[in-house]
Amino acid sequence: FFQDPPPSNLTASQLLDGLLTADFGHRSCQSRYEFSSYYANKTNNATSHSRPHHKPSPYLLAKLRTHEAIQRRCGQGTAPYAAAIQQLKSGNGVASTDTEECRYLVSISYDRGLGNRMLATASAFLYAVLTGRTLLVHQYKHDVGALFCEPFPGTTWLLPSPSGWPWPWGGSSSFPLGNLRDDYDGSSSSSLGNLLKHNVISVSGPQGQGNNATWADSEQRPPYVYLHLEGGFDFFDKLFFCDEHQRLLHGAPWLLMKTDSYLVPGLFLLPCFRGELERMFPEKDAAFHHIGRYLFHPVNDVWSAVKGYYGANLAGAGHRVGIQIRVFQKGKAPVQRLLDQVLSCVRREKLLPLPDHDDDQSQITSSSSSSDKDKAVLVTSLSSWYYERIREEYSKVAGGGVHQPSHEGRQKSGDTTHDARALSEMYLLSMCDVLVTTGFSTFGYVAQGIGGIRPWIMPTPDPWNMPTPEKEEAPVDRPCVRASSVEPCFHSPSYYDCKARRDVDLTKVLPYVRRCEDVSWGIKIA
Ligand code: GDP
Numbered sequence: 001f002f003q004d005p006p007p008s009n010l011t012a013s014q015l016l017d018g019l020l021t022a023d024f025g026h027r028s029c030q031s032r033y034e035f036s037s038y039y040a041n042k043t044n045n046a047t048s049h050s051r052p053h054h055k056p057s058p059y060l061l062a063k064l065r066t067h068e069a070i071q072r073r074c075g076q077g078t079a080p081y082a083a084a085i086q087q088l089k090s091g092n093g094v095a096s097t098d099t100e101e102c103r104y105l106v107s108i109s110y111d112r113g114l115g116n117r118m119l120a121t122a123s124a125f126l127y128a129v130l131t132g133r134t135l136l137v138h139q140y141k142h143d144v145g146a147l148f149c150e151p152f153p154g155t156t157w158l159l160p161s162p163s164g165w166p167w168p169w170g171g172s173s174s175f176p177l178g179n180l181r182d183d184y185d186g187s188s189s190s191s192l193g194n195l196l197k198h199n200v201i202s203v204s205g206p207q208g209q210g211n212n213a214t215w216a217d218s219e220q221r222p223p224y225v226y227l228h229l230e231g232g233f234d235f236f237d238k239l240f241f242c243d244e245h246q247r248l249l250h251g252a253p254w255l256l257m258k259t260d261s262y263l264v265p266g267l268f269l270l271p272c273f274r275g276e277l278e279r280m281f282p283e284k285d286a287a288f289h290h291i292g293r294y295l296f297h298p299v300n301d302v303w304s305a306v307k308g309y310y311g312a313n314l315a316g317a318g319h320r321v322g323i324q325i326r327v328f329q330k331g332k333a334p335v336q337r338l339l340d341q342v343l344s345c346v347r348r349e350k351l352l353p354l355p356d357h358d359d360d361q362s363q364i365t366s367s368s369s370s371s372d373k374d375k376a377v378l379v380t381s382l383s384s385w386y387y388e389r390i391r392e393e394y395s396k397v398a399g400g401g402v403h404q405p406s407h408e409g410r411q412k413s414g415d416t417t418h419d420a421r422a423l424s425e426m427y428l429l430s431m432c433d434v435l436v437t438t439g440f441s442t443f444g445y446v447a448q449g450i451g452g453i454r455p456w457i458m459p460t461p462d463p464w465n466m467p468t469p470e471k472e473e474a475p476v477d478r479p480c481v482r483a484s485s486v487e488p489c490f491h492s493p494s495y496y497d498c499k500a501r502r503d504v505d506l507t508k509v510l511p512y513v514r515r516c517e518d519v520s521w522g523i524k525i526a
Pocket of ligand 1: 112113114326380382406408410411412418422425440442443444
């Protein structure tokens with residue numbers, strides 16, 4: 001720590017207008033204070049592609065500072081933390097005077113892609129801020145520590161050790177709740193849904209839907225509640241999105257949360273959090289933009305790769321176009337229709353001067369302007385095929401400037417080197433001026449959110465069932481649509497109105513909660 005003192009003279013821009021504190025060393029996490037230099041110069045011109053500059057509100061900054069103090073006061077190595085762990089071990093759910101000042105939220109990581117995991121962590125963080133809980137992140141094979149710097153000064157957000165993994169020198173992990181990755185799912189007896197179903201929590205009204213939730217028997221009250229919030233969660237688990245259940249959860253010393261989604265639009269819909277959220281984010285559609293920039297700082301190895309690639313391939317261009325092509329099905333051969341969709345989007349929206357037909361080549365080449373030739377294209381995809389085709393097309397007019405950092409072939413769950421490449425590509429995309437992304441993809445959501453770029457989204461009506469090369473579909477009419485905001489889509493919201501006790505159209509509840517462009521049943525803030 002003493003060898004890496006905080007730098008002096010950090011500018012407001014380096015501190016992201018106060019989002020970050022100046023308390024960290026620079027050498028151990030270079031991305032934290034270098035990040036802004038890759039984005040600051042992109043806020044200047046007034047074209048429809050430029051990104052607006054979102055300033056965090058003073059209220060958000062105050063909440064972050066308060067939260068950092070909670071993390072320091074209650075985090076690992078403190079007396080309240082030791083007492084809370086003791087309580088967890090004892091199985092007693094009623095907070096004692098030792099433990100009531102600190103309550104905890106453990107975010108469980110599991111085998112989902114990095115984009116999903118980052119959205120889940122950001123959601124858990126915001127929930128922790130709203131509820132005054134200390135956030136501890138569980139790691140899926142050391143992923144968090146290997147990819148991200150610590151976000152809170154003077155403490156760690158990492159759960160003590162990967163649960164269920166024995167220490168090499170004997171004994172087992174110090175967190176007492178078993179294997180978090182595998183032991184908790186919708187059938188867990190400690191889930192909010194099952195506690196409601198089995199009347200451990202009693203709520204007035206039919207099916208636990210009333211407005212007075214209490215523990216049926218405080219003797220039976222568990223020391224923790226598991227929140228099962230992953231896509232496909234059932235009616236009872238979704239009651240998490242009710243004020244009354246939030247009031248009850250407030251008293252639980254420990255909460256475990258497992259989600260693969262961006263829950264934030266659902267938190268805005270909860271009346272008990274709405275006022276706070278609206279004060280924290282007067283520009284509501286910049287919530288992830290701020291949370292993501294506050295929370296995620298790639299470790300030095302990843303950041304060096306980002307800087308090196310950017311410097312060698314993108315920095316010299318006057319304008320950078322990022323194209324993110326995501327094929328969801330495993331082992332899928334290249335899909336001509338998807339390539340056609342990309343090319344058609346890029347042409348139609350005039351993002352790149354591509355020829356319409358091969359025979360137009362000479363005409364377009366001679367008429368393409370010098371600014372067209374000053375564009376660099378970044379393609380990210382698991383396959384190199386799309387990149388090669390796009391490069392062929394673009395070379396007809398501008399002679400090159402198309403780049404792809406990696407083509408990993410397939411998604412590799414639990415492989416940290418693979419995740420590091422994915423993270424660096426999300427950041428490279430976020431450094432572009434314009435983005436074309438594939439609908440449904442959380443990988444794209446992270447890039448657009450960090451960068452503050454409203455992307456052109458290519459709809460994928462049925463991502464899990466894309467056409468095969470043999471059975472091509474007719475090209476879609478509209479190859480891409482401009483996203484209404486930089487916010488990620490919440491793919492699995494609860495439609496249930498807890499007061500009215502019926503499902504409602506969520507897009508009619510608040511003016512800024514809308515249907516997502518890419519997922520017809522999802523909601524986003526815009
Ligand atoms: P989503 O599945 O598109 O919502 O995004 P996720 O990030 O959750 O999961 C996809 C995972 O596949 C990524 O985290 C990467 O591991 C891998 N992946 C998908 N597309 C790319 C890509 O363009 N580049 C790299 N390096 N990895 C990718």
